[in-house]
Amino acid sequence: MSTKELDFSKILFTGVKRKKLNLNQDSSDGRELRIRVLPETHELPVKKPKKQNIEEANNNEENVVQIFSSSTITTQAEPPSEKVQRDFQAEAEKEKVANIRKLNQIFTWGDEIPDPFINFSDLKLSPEFLQNLSEFQIKDPSPIQMMAIPVMFQKRDVLASAPTGSGKTLAFILPIIKELVDKQEKKLSTIILEPTRVLARQVYVQFVKYCQNLPIKYAFYTENKFPSDAQVVITTPNRLISAVENDKTLIKKLKNLNWIVVDESDKLFDGHEGSTNFREKLGRIFKWCDGAITRKAFFSATFSHEVEHWCKEHLVNVAMICIGARNASNSLVTQQLIYAGSESGKIAAIRDVLKKGFDPPALIFVQNKDRAGQLYSQLRTDFPKLPIELVSSEITDKEKDKILDQVRAKKVFVLICTELIGRGIDLPSVNLVINFDLPTSIVNYIHRVGRTGRAGKEGRSITYFTEADLKYIRPISTVIQQAGFDVPPYTLALERPTKKQKKELQSNEIERKTFGSVKKWEKVKKFKRMNDEIMEVVKVKGQMLADDDAGGDVVGKLRRPKLKGKKKRRR
Numbered sequence: 040m041s042t043k044e045l046d047f048s049k050i051l052f053t054g055v056k057r058k059k060l061n062l063n064q065d066s067s068d069g070r071e072l073r074i075r076v077l078p079e080t081h082e083l084p085v086k087k088p089k090k091q092n093i094e095e096a097n098n099n100e101e102n103v104v105q106i107f108s109s110s111t112i113t114t115q116a117e118p119p120s121e122k123v124q125r126d127f128q129a130e131a132e133k134e135k136v137a138n139i140r141k142l143n144q145i146f147t148w149g150d151e152i153p154d155p156f157i158n159f160s161d162l163k164l165s166p167e168f169l170q171n172l173s174e175f176q177i178k179d180p181s182p183i184q185m186m187a188i189p190v191m192f193q194k195r196d197v198l199a200s201a202p203t204g205s206g207k208t209l210a211f212i213l214p215i216i217k218e219l220v221d222k223q224e225k226k227l228s229t230i231i232l233e234p235t236r237v238l239a240r241q242v243y244v245q246f247v248k249y250c251q252n253l254p255i256k257y258a259f260y261t262e263n264k265f266p267s268d269a270q271v272v273i274t275t276p277n278r279l280i281s282a283v284e285n286d287k288t289l290i291k292k293l294k295n296l297n298w299i300v301v302d303e304s305d306k307l308f309d310g311h312e313g314s315t316n317f318r319e320k321l322g323r324i325f326k327w328c329d330g331a332i333t334r335k336a337f338f339s340a341t342f343s344h345e346v347e348h349w350c351k352e353h354l355v356n357v358a359m360i361c362i363g364a365r366n367a368s369n370s371l372v373t374q375q376l377i378y379a380g381s382e383s384g385k386i387a388a389i390r391d392v393l394k395k396g397f398d399p400p401a402l403i404f405v406q407n408k409d410r411a412g413q414l415y416s417q418l419r420t421d422f423p424k425l426p427i428e429l430v431s432s433e434i435t436d437k438e439k440d441k442i443l444d445q446v447r448a449k450k451v452f453v454l455i456c457t458e459l460i461g462r463g464i465d466l467p468s469v470n471l472v473i474n475f476d477l478p479t480s481i482v483n484y485i486h487r488v489g490r491t492g493r494a495g496k497e498g499r500s501i502t503y504f505t506e507a508d509l510k511y512i513r514p515i516s517t518v519i520q521q522a523g524f525d526v527p528p529y530t531l532a533l534e535r536p537t538k539k540q541k542k543e544l545q546s547n548e549i550e551r552k553t554f555g556s557v558k559k560w561e562k563v564k565k566f567k568r569m570n571d572e573i574m575e576v577v578k579v580k581g582q583m584l585a586d587d588d589a590g591g592d593v594v595g596k597l598r599r600p601k602l603k604g605k606k607k608r609r610r
């Protein structure tokens with residue numbers, strides 16, 4: 040068994056590596072998606088040629104190979120012995136690997152860590168799989184892929200951390216796909232856990248892309264029946280738990296898994312989620328997935344030392360991988376920290392940014408759904424022609440998927456959102472992230488700004504703070520400075536928030552003055568709800584018509600559904 044008794048009682052915290060990155064010294068900060076490989080500089084240590092004078096050389100014809108001048112010649116080098124050549128090649132290879140690791144900022148911990156690979160073609164992937172990678176422009180591995188893939192090939196537990204947008208998803212799905220193709224096992228082999236349904240869907244889409252023409256069954260499980268014929272199931276802890284509660288026979292299958300992958304794992308380790316308490320749920324799931332062959336893989340852009348200690352303590356032969364500095368923000372994102380004074384100052388500042396012009400789409404983060412509604416109404420009033428959307432817990436999952444797809448397609452120019460999509464969401468087209476409300480922790484900051492600057496592209500972020508944020512600003516200011524960007528110097532001299540203050544901030548948001556009215560958003564919300572109800576009726580009617588084999592235009596046959604709370608108009 041690979042795990043000891045699990046102890047989820049400890050409280051996790053996150054810390055930032057204090058050392059300042061010297062970005063000027065070496066521009067290779069390891070955060071680019073493209074790998075860096077040194078040019079080959081090694082040559083065999085050929086013995087230095089002897090200089091002889093011509094008379095001497097003429098006496099020994101065998102030695103004469105090249106005449107440099109009228110008075111000197113060079114004798115042929117004595118070939119090094121095979122052992123010397125082997126030793127030298129091994130040494131050169133070691134040095135090359137060390138350089139690759141250094142340039143890509145690959146740090147590892149554990150026994151028998153394999154060398155990073157540099158070409159997908161060296162991985163013995165099937166031609167179909169290689170074709171799928173190239174179809175989606177995956178040419179070279181990113182640093183996390185270079186290291187995590189060979190480690191996962193060793194079939195051992197792994198804890199991996201790498202910057203936002205650096206390709207962690209492919210780093211864990213590639214070894215899983217390869218194993219399934221090679222072994223051709225039909226059993227349920229892998230469970231991938233994501234903190235939210237939206238992220239589970241996103242990972243599912245990656246499987247759709249990379250598994251074309253491959254004999255693999257994968258499923259995205261968030262509703263209805265557990266897909267028991269799938270080899271890979273992508274889901275959330277909540278859904279998996281309720282599936283097992285409904286069908287205890289699943290436990291037997293879970294004990295026979297090859298992999299359980301915990302993506303955004305520091306989030307799932309998080310014990311501060313109140314009612315959702317992910318850590319407790321993960322503990323239950325791990326007890327089911329404790330088969331001797333089951334390996335665990337944890338991936339995230341941020342990790343606390345506690346998670347690291349937990350893994351060292353509870354996992355056998357775990358390999359740890361860290362790309363770049365631990366808990367650092369992505370330095371491909373140009374980061375600004377701006378004092379806006381007050382809430383109205385922030386509104387003025389954001390108007391200014393949108394008016395001056397920006398490269399859409401942009402994400403604007405606020406601290407809760409009410410604030411999202413207020414800002415939505417405000418910006419719709421100020422910029423009636425700008426395609427603005429909002430994602431918060433108030434809209435359905437399907438609506439969320441739709442809006443996020445519109446952002447990807449650049450049909451939505453400004454997306455107002457809450458922490459709900461602060462993590463993991465891959466919107467490669469996003470160029471600008473605005474923290475309208477200050478994130479409540481550096482971890483949230485790192486993930487939020489990581490929605491831009493993805494896949495090696497550059498991005499930009501602006502973080503506003505007000506009088507009310509002053510006592511919490513220093514940690515965020517430090518992270519920005521560590522990424523190599525200027526911050527107002529006094530923010531670094533302010534007192535650090537105490538542990539109590541940090542905790543308070545997690546459970547109680549900063550009270551902020553409201554602005555604008557939420558009328559516009561209320562209207563849109565009502566419309567969206569109506570739309571959802573109509574779509575639901577369309578689905579049901581469509582099913583009924585299909586069952587009756589009636590065909591025809593389903594929508595045309597519908598009547599307007601009765602809406603809850605809708606009063607009859609009095610004449």
Ligand SMILES: Nc1ncnc2c1ncn2[C@@H]1O[C@H](COP(=O)(O)OP(=O)(O)OP(=O)(O)O)[C@@H](O)[C@H]1O
Nearest residue numbers: 177179180181203204205206207208340463465494
């Ligand atoms: N080797 C590669 N070459 C080019 N693009 C890649 C490569 N690997 C992944 N990508 C692309 O990079 C983007 C970001 O990848 P991914 O979503 O896996 O990032 P991540 O590290 O999981 O980020 P986050 O921490 O925010 O979840 C995706 O659009 C993905 O298709």
